[in-house]
Amino acid sequence: MSAGVTLCVVQETRLDTARIRAARRVIDPIFLDTPLYRCEALEPDLGCAVSIKLETANPVRSFKARGTEVIATQLADSDSRAVVCASAGNLGQALAWSGRGRGLDVTVVASRFAPVAKLDRIRALGARLELVDGDFDLARERAAALARNDGIRLVEDSLDIETCEGAATIGLELVDSAPSFDTVLIALGGGALATGVGQVVKTAAPGVEVICVQPLGAPAMTHSWRQRRVVTTDSTNTIADGVAGRCPIPEVLDDLLLVADDAVLVQEASIITGMRLLLQHAGLVVEPSAALGIAAILEDRDRFAGRHVVTIVCGSNVDVDAYRRWVGAAAHHGA
Structure with missing residues (x-):
């Protein structure tokens, strides 16, 4: 090109x-x-x-907080203060960090095979963590289902x-x-x-x-x-x-x-x-x-x-x- x-x-x-x-x-x-x-x-x-x-x-x-800061700022100004994402680990940490600073209710869906260090940090940052018995793409499906069922904001890395x-x-x-x-x-x-x-x-x-x-x-x-x-x-x-x-x-x-x-x-x-x-x-x-x-x-x-x-x-x-x-x-x- x-x-x-x-x-x-x-x-x-x-x-x-x-x-x-x-x-x-x-x-x-x-x-x-x-x-x-x-x-x-x-x-x-x-x-x-x-x-x-x-x-x-x-x-x-990681670099991921640059994006979650933008999303969390928008959500803090909206009526809905709940958000869910699927993460291999880094996005979940970033969304948890950005959400905690703005009073958001953050749920992260991840594979139970993700690195333990990443999962531990997500929990430590105050997010609710749900684990799936599969890979990242299965976590994506579960996060989308949670967003639909609960009527909350779904953050999709790269699509958003x-x-x-x-x-x-x-x-x-x-x-x-x-x-x-x-x-x-x-x-x-x-x-x-x-x-x-x-x-x-x-x-x-x-x-x-x-x-x-x-x-x-x-x-x-x-x-x-x-x-x-x-x-x-x-x-x-x-x-x-x-x-x-x-x-x-x-x-x-x-x-x-x-x-x-x-x-x-x-x-x-x-x-x-x-x-x-x-x-x-x-x-x-x-x-x-x-x-x-x-x-x-x-x-x-x-x-x-x-x-x-x-x-x-x-x-x-x-x-x-x-x-x-x-x-x-x-x-x-x-x-």
């Missing part, structure tokens, strides 16, 4: 630049203006200039435009403050982060390549992007639980098709190596989804050689025992 084509279609997405700028005014500043810095220590392993946008240094340790436009404020910070970068690598799950950041970057800096990264074990959105139609999968098999969806949302895919230049799939071993490199060279303990950008560079060094790449480190809610297992094994095998 050429930059010229992208420029003429980017405004047709569901996202709106004025609303994205307005979102900055209602998001708690604690989630804004996150660190962005060149990480030279990573560069010998990766063969290119790498800057990190660090979305973990906040009370919920506020989740995309909240995430898009990261893009504003990138284009406002970064030295010239030519590529941005974005974890791809439901698509809120990719469509939000992609929208802003393609509008403000159309020459920058927007590349989405997904695990081989959870490829539904990437296959959908490549085939320009929704492609679902029967199951997922990846340690990157935060991006492990099976059923892409058509409206989100439509947006992604307009703002993403490429979507790539990476192996589990590369994700683990990326986590280890971020620990060793940046002092960062991250969840697997946050290492997808590093994994993409590791798997295609020639593509990124000579470039200045920004990768968004999107979350650090990880089970400590699992993390030790993964990163320790990677170090042991010299991956």
